[in-house]
Amino acid sequence: MELDHALKERRSVRRFRRDRIARTTLREILDLARHAPSSMDGQPWHFLVVTRPGLKARLTAIKNRYTPRAKRAYPADFVREAPVVIVVCVDRRRSYGRGIENAVLASELILLAAHARGLGAVYLSAQRRGEPRLAREIAALLGLPPGIAPVTLIPLGRPAERPRPKRLRDLEAMVHDETFGLDAARSR
Numbered sequence: 001m002e003l004d005h006a007l008k009e010r011r012s013v014r015r016f017r018r019d020r021i022a023r024t025t026l027r028e029i030l031d032l033a034r035h036a037p038s039s040m041d042g043q044p045w046h047f048l049v050v051t052r053p054g055l056k057a058r059l060t061a062i063k064n065r066y067t068p069r070a071k072r073a074y075p076a077d078f079v080r081e082a083p084v085v086i087v088v089c090v091d092r093r094r095s096y097g098r099g100i101e102n103a104v105l106a107s108e109l110i111l112l113a114a115h116a117r118g119l120g121a122v123y124l125s126a127q128r129r130g131e132p133r134l135a136r137e138i139a140a141l142l143g144l145p146p147g148i149a150p151v152t153l154i155p156l157g158r159p160a161e162r163p164r165p166k167r168l169r170d171l172e173a174m175v176h177d178e179t180f181g182l183d184a185a186r187s188r
């Protein structure tokens with residue numbers, strides 16, 4: 001699939017078919033993800049490929065337990081329904097103080113590589129500022145050693161929904177020539 005097309009078409013998918021995802025497909029996706037940029041080229045990633053129903057159910061429960069009040073209308077119940085959940089983690093010693101950024105960039109590549117293969121996925125955070133228990137409980141569940149931190153959760157599978165193209169905010173409201181200047185008055 002052409003890159004521009006993949007970038008424009010990708011949407012978050014939260015309903016999945018039950019079909020197993022081939023191990024070779026998952027390897028291809030993670031092989032692409034490790035090409036992401038990283039601070040000082042530290043390549044600090046660890047990708048946990050979680051398929052066991054018990055683990056997926058417990059990840060879902062942890063994620064829901066620490067969902068902020070304002071987002072409780074959107075529970076993460078779909079996590080347990082995905083055939084695979086990729087947990088993107090970083091080794092802090094290779095992250096140069098930029099663990100979150102490093103993990104997020106690899107996560108975006110996972111979303112795009114999955115989409116290019118006809119799979120659906122969605123980005124979820126495994127960390128929450130001011131609530132260290134979210135990452136701590138995920139780390140304990142998955143047996144992460146000290147220094148390895150979970151940053152994102154990406155449920156992935158064959159889509160059972162086809163989200164419509166989304167309405168984008170105007171490009172003109174986002175782009176500023178040289179300085180923010182008077183454009184601020186126009187931004188929406």
Ligand SMILES: Cc1cc2nc3c(=O)[nH]c(=O)nc-3n(C[C@H](O)[C@H](O)[C@H](O)COP(=O)(O)O)c2cc1C
Binds near residue numbers: 011012013076125
């Ligand atoms: C930092 C971040 C956190 C997100 N957290 C959640 C989440 O907790 N639950 C969820 O269903 N989607 C989550 N998403 C996915 C967004 O809701 C989704 O990307 C957004 O609505 C735009 O839709 P699109 O991905 O289809 O373009 C998150 C996305 C980002 C970037």
